[in-house]
Every structure is written in C-alpha cells, then in structure tokens.
Amino acid sequence: MSDRIIMAHGSGGRLAHELVEKGFVSALSNPILDRLDDSAVFDLWGKVAFTTDSYVVNPIFFPGGDIGRLAVCGTVNDLAMMGARPLYLSLALIIEEGLPREDLARVVESVQAAAAEAGVEIVTGDTKVVNRGGADGLFVNTAGVGVIPEGIDISGSGAQPGDKVIVSGTIGDHGITVLSQREGLSFSTTLQSDCAPLNGLVAEMLEVSRQVHALRDPTRGGLATTLNEIASQSQVSIRIDEVAVPASEEVLGACEMLGLDPLYVANEGKLVVAVAARDAEAVVERMRLHTYGRDAAVIGEVRQENPGRVVMRTRLGASRIVDMLVGDTLPRIC
Amino acid sequence: MKYVDEYRRSELAQGVVRRIHRNSTRSARLMEFCGGHTVAILKHGIRQLLPPSIEMLSGPGCPVCVTDNSDLDKAIALAGIPNVILATFGDMLKVPGSRSSLQEARAGGADVRVVYSALDALQIAQENAGRSVVFLGVGFETTAPTIAASVLQAQQDRVDNYYLLCLHKLCPPTIRALLDSGEVGLSGLICPGHVSAVIGSEPWGFIAAHYHIPCVVSGFEPLDILQCIDMLTTQIEQGEARVEIAYRRGVRPEGNRRALEVMYRVFEACPAGWRGIGMVPGSGLKLRPEFQRFDAELSFDFDPGPTIEPAGCICGDILRGVKKPPDCSLFAGACTPASPVGPCMVSSEGSCAAYYLYGESGE
Numbered sequence: 001m002s003d004r005i006i007m008a009h010g011s012g013g014r015l016a017h018e019l020v021e022k023g024f025v026s027a028l029s030n031p032i033l034d035r036l037d038d039s040a041v042f043d044l045w046g047k048v049a050f051t052t053d054s055y056v057v058n059p060i061f062f063p064g065g066d067i068g069r070l071a072v073c074g075t076v077n078d079l080a081m082m083g084a085r086p087l088y089l090s091l092a093l094i095i096e097e098g099l100p101r102e103d104l105a106r107v108v109e110s111v112q113a114a115a116a117e118a119g120v121e122i123v124t125g126d127t128k129v130v131n132r133g134g135a136d137g138l139f140v141n142t143a144g145v146g147v148i149p150e151g152i153d154i155s156g157s158g159a160q161p162g163d164k165v166i167v168s169g170t171i172g173d174h175g176i177t178v179l180s181q182r183e184g185l186s187f188s189t190t191l192q193s194d195c196a197p198l199n200g201l202v203a204e205m206l207e208v209s210r211q212v213h214a215l216r217d218p219t220r221g222g223l224a225t226t227l228n229e230i231a232s233q234s235q236v237s238i239r240i241d242e243v244a245v246p247a248s249e250e251v252l253g254a255c256e257m258l259g260l261d262p263l264y265v266a267n268e269g270k271l272v273v274a275v276a277a278r279d280a281e282a283v284v285e286r287m288r289l290h291t292y293g294r295d296a297a298v299i300g301e302v303r304q305e306n307p308g309r310v311v312m313r314t315r316l317g318a319s320r321i322v323d324m325l326v327g328d329t330l331p332r333i334c
Numbered sequence: 335m336k337y338v339d340e341y342r343r344s345e346l347a348q349g350v351v352r353r354i355h356r357n358s359t360r361s362a363r364l365m366e367f368c369g370g371h372t373v374a375i376l377k378h379g380i381r382q383l384l385p386p387s388i389e390m391l392s393g394p395g396c397p398v399c400v401t402d403n404s405d406l407d408k409a410i411a412l413a414g415i416p417n418v419i420l421a422t423f424g425d426m427l428k429v430p431g432s433r434s435s436l437q438e439a440r441a442g443g444a445d446v447r448v449v450y451s452a453l454d455a456l457q458i459a460q461e462n463a464g465r466s467v468v469f470l471g472v473g474f475e476t477t478a479p480t481i482a483a484s485v486l487q488a489q490q491d492r493v494d495n496y497y498l499l500c501l502h503k504l505c506p507p508t509i510r511a512l513l514d515s516g517e518v519g520l521s522g523l524i525c526p527g528h529v530s531a532v533i534g535s536e537p538w539g540f541i542a543a544h545y546h547i548p549c550v551v552s553g554f555e556p557l558d559i560l561q562c563i564d565m566l567t568t569q570i571e572q573g574e575a576r577v578e579i580a581y582r583r584g585v586r587p588e589g590n591r592r593a594l595e596v597m598y599r600v601f602e603a604c605p606a607g608w609r610g611i612g613m614v615p616g617s618g619l620k621l622r623p624e625f626q627r628f629d630a631e632l633s634f635d636f637d638p639g640p641t642i643e644p645a646g647c648i649c650g651d652i653l654r655g656v657k658k659p660p661d662c663s664l665f666a667g668a669c670t671p672a673s674p675v676g677p678c679m680v681s682s683e684g685s686c687a688a689y690y691l692y693g694e695s696g697e
Contacts, residue, residue, distance in 0.1 A: 252335045259682065316347045316556050318379020321693045326671035 005099045010129025023101075024091075024125060027108045028115070032088070032123040040123035042088060044147060049084035051075060052143035060107065060138050062181050064173075064192030067140050068110035070268060073197045074219070075144040076118045080199040081215045081271065083154040083206065084146030086118060092126040094139040107138065118197035120144065152206065158213035159234035163302040164280035166273045168201065168287055169194070169295035171223050172251040172265035180254065187257070191250050194292075196269030201290045208286045211276030218272055221325040224263035226272050227310045228324045234274075235307040240300030240322070242315050264325045274302055341555030342378075350560040351383045358567050361387040363519060365655050367509065368526035369396030369683030370554050376692035378556045384563065391518065392688075394508060394611060394653040395526050397473045398425045398681035402607045405501050406431035407638035408631070409470050412499060413444040415634055419462060421455035422470040424448045429680045432642040452484035459488070459496040468497045468630045476528040478502045478619055479593035482600035485621070485628050497630040502619040503606055505529050506537045511614045513545050518655045522566035524559070525551040527581045532597075534589025535577050542575040553581035600625055609677065610650025649676035652685050659689040666690055 008015045025033060032040050053074050060067040072089065079086040091111060095104065115122055159165075173194040180189050198217065205212060214234060218226035223245070231238045247262050255262045269292055275283050280298055287293030310322040366372055372392045375381060381390055394400050410431050413420035420436070427437045427448065440446040449455050452469050459467035471481050481498065488496040505526060512518065525538050530551040538549045548569035552562035562580040569575060579585050597619075606618025621629050646664050651657040659665050659678070669675040671687050678684035 249335055252338075256335070256338060314377070314379045315342050315344055316378050316380065316383060317344060318382040320377065320379050321691075323691050 003101050005095050005097060005101060005104060005129055007097050007129055007131070010095070010127060016127070020127060023104060024108060024127070027112050028091070028122045028125075030121045030123065032121065033125075040088065040090075042123065044087075044145065046150065047148040049079050049082045049146045049148055050143070051078040052141065053078060054139060054141040056136065056139050057178060058136055059178075059181050060103070062178050062193055064177060065195035065268070066107055066110050067138060068107035069114040069195050071140040071142045072111055072114035072118060072120070073195050073268060075142040076120060076197040076199055077217045077271070079144050079146035080197075080202045081154070081217055082146075082148060083152035083202065083212070083215065084148045085203070086120045086144055086146040086199050088123045089115065089120050089142050089144040090124045091122045092141040093128070094135050095127065095129045096135040096137050097129055097132045099137055104138070107140075114197060118199055151210070154212055154215050155233075156214055156216055156230050157233040159230050159236050159238070159274035159302045160213055160276075161236055161302050161304040162277050163213055163274040164277050164298050165227070165238055165240065165300045165302060166275060166280065166284055166287070166296055167218075167223060167246065167299050168198070168271045168273075168293045170246045170248045170251065171218070171267055171270060172247055172255065172262040174268040175222070175265035176251050176254045178266075179258070187254065189250050189254065191248070194267055194269035196292045198269065198271050198292055201271070201287065201292045204286050204290055205273065205283050208282045209275055209279035211279045212273055212283070213276070214274040216272050218267050218270055220266050222262070222264040222266060223272065224261070224310065224322045225325045227322065228308075230272070230274060231310050232308040234302070237303045237306045237309045237311065238300055239303055239311045239313065241313045244297055244299045246295045246297050263322060277301070338555065341553070341557040343557065347383075347556055347560055350557065350564050354388070354560070354564050354567055355385050357564070357571055358385050358387055360570060361389070362521040362567065362570050363389045363391060364522045364524060364563065364566055365391040365393045365518065365520050366524040367393035367395040367505065368524075368529070369399065369681065369685070369688075370528070371395070371524055371526070371552060371559065372685050373683055373688045373692070374554050374556065374559060376688045380556060380559055383560075388563070388567070391520075391655040392652070392658070392685040393655055394512070394608065395474070395505065395529075396678070396681050396683040396685070397477070397503065398429055399649065399653060399677045399684045400503060400608045400610070401426075401429070401472055401501055401677065402609050403432050403643060404607065404638065404641040407433075407641060408636070409499055410434055410436060410439050411636040411638040412468050412630055412634060413439045413446050415636055417465050418634070419445045419447060419458060419465055419467045420470060421447050421449045421458055421467055423450075423472065425681050426470055426472060428674070429677045430644070430674065432639065452481040453487065456484045456488055456493060456496055459493050460491070463495065466495050466497060466634075468499055471498045471500045471502055474503055474505055474526070474529050475532045475597070478601060479532060479590075479597040482597045485600045485625055486596065488628065489625070496628065497633055498621065498628050499630040500601070500620055502601065503608065504603065504617050504619065506533070506540070507617040508608060508611060508614050509541060511611060511617070512654060513541070513547070515654070520547050521570050522548045522550070524562055524566070525549050525577075527551060527553045527558070527584055530579075530581070530585045530589070532590050532593045535579050535585060535587045536589070538577045542577050546575040548575045549577045551577075551579045551581050551585050553584060608653070610653040644675045647676035649678045649686070652678055659686040662686070
C-alpha cells in the first residue's frame with residue numbers, strides 16, 4: 001500500500017473505497033455516518049442555523065492545531081455565534097496528489113477529537129484528489145447545522161447603545177503562530193494557536209445573561225474588522241480602550257517586529273460580545289471560569305453617535321478611528 | 335513588552351505634552367520626514383495632544399511612495415520575463431505602476447515572491463539554479479546595507495543567478511532639494527530614526543547650519559516623538575538651530591560605520607528620480623562597476639513601456655509636504671486603501687493610508 005495519496009484514491013474505485021472506509025468512517029464513526037448513504041438523514045426541530053466554510057491554511061500543521069481542528073472549530077463557532085447549539089457537520093477534503101497518508105490520518109484524528117470536544121458529529125463527507133499543483137497539500141470544507149434554542153435572538157446586528165463590549169481573551173495568537181511557521185519567515189516562539197470550539201463558552205454566557213445582543217468570532221481580519229462589522233450591521237458606533245484589549249507579550253513583540261497591528265491579526269478561538277451593561281460583569285466573571293474565556297475583558301462600549309464607526313482611545317488619551325482590514329497584512333520594508 | 339512599554343507610558347507622555355504647551359509661544363511647522371513617524375503620530379493620536387500653534391507636515395520618507403512609476407514599470411516588466419523570479423518586500427506588491435502592479439503580474443502568471451530580507455532572495459537563487467532571481471531593491475539607508483551584504487554574499491558563494499534592481503534612495507540630498515525648492519517653510523525637522531541609526535546624526539548638520547532649521551532625530555514610540563517635538567520647540571523658542579538626538583538608544587552621531595562601509599563597498603551615489611520631486615543629484619545608489627554583473631537593468635532585455643501618471647493624484651505634492659492627504663479630491667472617495675490610485679494610499683507608511691486608516695475622531 002502506498003504511503004502517499006495517489007490519483008487513484010479519488011477515482012471512485014477500490015482504493016477510494018478503502019480510503020473512505022479505513023481513513024474516515026472508522027475514525028469518525030457514528031450511526032448517521034455509518035449508514036454510508038448518499039445523504040445524511042436526521043431529525044431537527046425549531047429554528048435551524050446552517051453555515052459553511054473552507055480552510056486552506058498553510059502549513060496544515062501548526063503549534064496548537066492543524067487544518068482538521070480548524071475546520072471543525074471554525075464551523076462550530078460560526079453556529080455558536082448565532083446562539084445555536086451545533087449538532088452535525090459535513091467534511092469535504094480536496095487532497096493534492098502525494099500527500100502523505102500519515103498526514104491525512106493525523107488530520108482526520110484531529111477532526112474527530114475536535115468534534116468530540118465540541119459535541120458534534122461528522123455525518124457526511126466527500127473526498128477528491130487533484131493533480132500535484134492543483135491544491136496546496138490539503139483543502140478542507142465543512143458545513144454545519146445547529147439548533148437555536150427558544151428565546152435566543154443573537155446576530156451581528158443586535159448591538160445596542162449602552163452595551164458593553166467584551167472580548168474572550170488575548171488577540172492575535174493564531175495569526176502570529178501560523179505566520180511564525182511560514183517558509184521564509186522563521187522566528188521561534190512558544191505561541192500556540194488559540195483554535196478552539198466556543199459553543200461551550202457561549203452556552204455558559206447565555207446561562208448568565210439573556211441580554212447577549214451580538215456575538216462574533218474575530219477570525220481573519222482580526223478584532224478590528226469584527227468590531228467594524230458589528231458597528232455597521234447594528235448601526236451603532238463602538239468605542240474601545242487600547243489598554244483594555246488583552247494580548248500576549250509574544251504577540252505584541254512579533255507584531256512590533258513585523259510591523260503588524262494586533263487588532264488585525266487572526267484569531268480562531270476568540271469571540272466578541274455586546275451585552276447589556278448591567279449583565280456585563282456577571283458575563284465576564286462566568287467567561288473567566290471557562291478554559292477558553294479565562295482572559296476575558298471588557299474592552300469598550302456601544303454608542304449611538306456616528307453609526308458604523310469604531311474608535312479607539314489610545315494609550316496617550318487621544319482617540320483614533322479603527323478601520324476594517326484592507327487586503328492582506330503585509331510586513332513592511334523598514 | 336520590555337523596551338517598548340516604557341516609551342508608551344501615559345503619565346510620562348502627559349508630562350512632556352504639558353511642557354510643550356507651556357513652552358510653545360510661536361507658531362511652528364514641523365515636518366516628520368519619515369513615513370514611520372507619520373504612522374506613529376496618527377496611530378497614537380499625537381497631533382490631538384499638541385497646541386494648535388504646532389502644525390505637523392508629512393515628508394517624503396516612505397520608500398514605497400517615492401518610487402517612481404517608471405521604476406515600478408521596470409520591476410513589473412522584469413517579473414514578466416520567463417524564467418525570472420522577482421523577489422520583493424511585501425509593501426511593493428500592491429503599488430500600481432503605469433498599467434499594472436506586481437500583484438496583478440503575479441495573478442497573470444509571473445513568479446513574484448514576497449521576502450523579508452535580501453538574504454532570503456539570495457537563498458531562493460541558490461535553490462533555483464536554472465532560473466534568475468531579481469531582488470527589487472527599494473528602501474533608504476536603513477535597508478541598503480543589508481542588500482549590499484547580500485551582493486557580497488552572492489559574490490563570495492559564486493551565485494551567478496542573483497540580480498538586483500537597484501532603486502535605493504538617500505535621504506539627506508532630498509531634504510536639501512525640498513528646502514531649496516522653497517515650497518515649504520519649515521521651522522523644524524523630525525529626522526528619521528532608522529536612517530540615522532545607519533548614517534548618524536552628523537549628515538543632518540547642513541540643515542541646521544545652512545538653512546537654520548532645528549533638527550532632532552526621533553525614535554518611533556510616542557514618548558520618543560513627544561520628546562523630539564519638545565526639543566524642537568525649545569530650539570525654536572530660543573531661536574537656535576542645531577542637530578540633536580532624541581533617540582540615543584538607537585542613534586550615534588557618527589552612525590553605524592560597519593553598515594556604511596558595506597553599503598559603500600557595493601554601491602555608489604548616483605542621481606535618482608523621486609515621485610513628486612523629480613531627479614535629485616546624488617540621492618540614489620547604483621552598483622559600483624566591479625559589481626555590475628548583479629545589475630538587473632544591464633543583464634536583461636526588457637521594455638517597461640511608456641510611463642503614465644494617475645490622473646488627479648496629488649501624491650507628489652503630499653510627498654513634498656505642500657499638501658495634505660485630505661486636500662486631494664480623490665482622497666477617501668476614488669482613492670482608498672482597498673482601491674488605491676496613488677502609492678501614498680498603498681504603502682503602510684504612506685501619508686494617505688495613515689490619514690485614512692487612523693483618521694482622528696472629533697469625539
């Protein structure tokens with residue numbers, strides 16, 4: 001048996017079957033998936049949230065995670081940000097010919113572990129193999145469904161003037177971790193990606209407060225872009241305090257060196273929430289008891305004037321606009 | 335963060351701000367030459383803290399912004415040659431030339447790679463023996479020594495497929511050209527910190543001596559810049575003009591002799607074209623005759639085509655400090671960081687991008 005994925009693994013023939021059964025079904029086994037029909041069949045009730053996302057991270061393994069964990073957490077978090085309880089995910093892989101089978105097995109193992117942690121099941125999937133150069137090692141797509149409990153109404157457009165804005169922990173960990181692993185940019189750090197499923201944290205927040213008005217996970221584009229999205233969708237302004245935004249020394253140091261602004265660096269296990277002011281303290285306290293919320297902090301508040309604008313009070317007491325990320329974050333020349 | 339937080343301490347900054355307010359009685363126009371200073375000033379909101387009598391102007395100290403369209407066109411044409419790998423700092427990728435950008439050239443099939451150092455480009459050359467690697471050498475005195483080092487390394491290792499498109503620029507001659515034009519009446523100059531770390535503070539002496547303009551070399555943290563403005567204000571109030579350093583942890587009067595020695599072993603001064611300013615004698619660097627085999631312009635046959643300047647764009651005036659970004663009719667309308675017309679809106683250190691991104695809110 002070849003120790004690499006070859007084109008025949010995607011042919012639909014015997015090798016493909018063997019890959020699906022030994023590579024995926026046995027690892028991800030659950031009653032819905034195990035039927036191996038053309039579609040997954042299950043019952044749902046109430047209001048349903050449905051989302052999809054593709055993952056093309058390079059390198060596919062990085063400290064604190066890999067493309068498999070990322071693909072599960074990303075979709076779980078998109079569901080959780082609507083207040084939904086994530087239930088079922090699909091998993092589609094586009095594999096570049098030549099990928100070591102061992103790498104694939106590690107990714108699938110990691111998918112399984114992340115799904116188990118988040119309490120979701122992978123119920124359907126697909127595999128395609130493309131010629132060398134047709135993909136960058138491995139691309140993954142996941143879609144997911146979840147159910148929104150009665151009485152929950154959370155969206156990016158729900159922030160209200162007077163709300164407090166909370167971030168669940170240090171920003172920029174994922175982006176800097178992945179950047180530090182890139183070819184041609186070698187710097188060593190003990191940083192780990194923050195890649196994590198946040199549905200458990202959200203559930204606890206909702207236990208403490210029914211006044212959670214807006215939730216978002218600041219992934220690509222970073223905290224700044226997410227705050228701008230909330231401000232614009234909710235037609236409010238958001239004012240944050242530079243000194244209140246949590247970030248690790250290592251992220252701040254790497255950003256200094258590379259000329260990046262941590263506000264624009266990606267996260268994969270953080271959330272931003274706008275919550276009624278009277279509940280803010282209780283929500284932060286509860287978040288801090290959770291593994292993925294232990295550095296939670298109030299970073300600012302929602303205001304009425306200048307809808308769509310995000311303003312930051314700088315360390316020196318001046319203020320400036322915080323805009324959305326434009327294009328890629330490219331390190332500077334000098 | 336050690337060695338950074340100390341220079342961002344709010345209570346110390348407030349103290350310096352109070353002193354500037356106390357001391358400043360005359361109106362003053364200060365120019366920060368360097369784009370890094372422009373970004374820091376806007377990012378930390380420093381202008382809001384200064385008395386209204388002090389006006390801040392941005393200078394031409396952004397290497398991306400001052401790269402002429404004709405030079406960008408050369409880089410894009412070189413990238414289009416089959417078998418050429420063009421290695422560049424990330425900042426240059428998005429800058430529009432006359433007809434295209436390196437980013438668009440890459441999308442069209444050119445092999446354009448972002449590197450963080452010229453030595454990375456040299457390594458790409460060593461790993462791709464059958465191909466030619468051209469490094470896009472852009473930057474001021476800060477960057478030029480490491481690029482010179484890559485040429486020396488290539489020579490020592492006998493790497494015969496490494497080339498340089500040499501667009502380096504020198505700062506002091508250009509400030510002289512700006513002052514000679516008489517367009518901007520300056521009361522003080524915030525001299526670039528990283529350029530001065532290489533050349534020292536002595537090369538700014540002529541500005542104080544001949545033009546009677548106070549010069550202070552500054553670092554890039556808020557306290558560095560405030561201290562620099564405080565020192566400039568003191569000189570202005572006392573009617574003096576001398577060169578001082580507000581960045582002693584990075585800059586010595588004589589500069590970094592080793593870096594200068596490497597730079598001038600490989601390069602020699604030549605005239606250079608600056609966007610918005612034009613040809614400035616002695617403000618560029620070219621490879622010395624004994625290193626000419628590394629010169630991409632002499633080694634490849636290519637046609638960059640005619641140069642076209644973007645209509646309506648006033649980047650040139652902005653780079654000379656004659657106008658400010660909001661004076662441009664394209665600013666924040668037709669020209670934004672997402673769809674930039676001119677380079678000052680592209681570069682992370684460009685004045686237009688800094689004004690756009692860190693625009694101050696009136697509360």
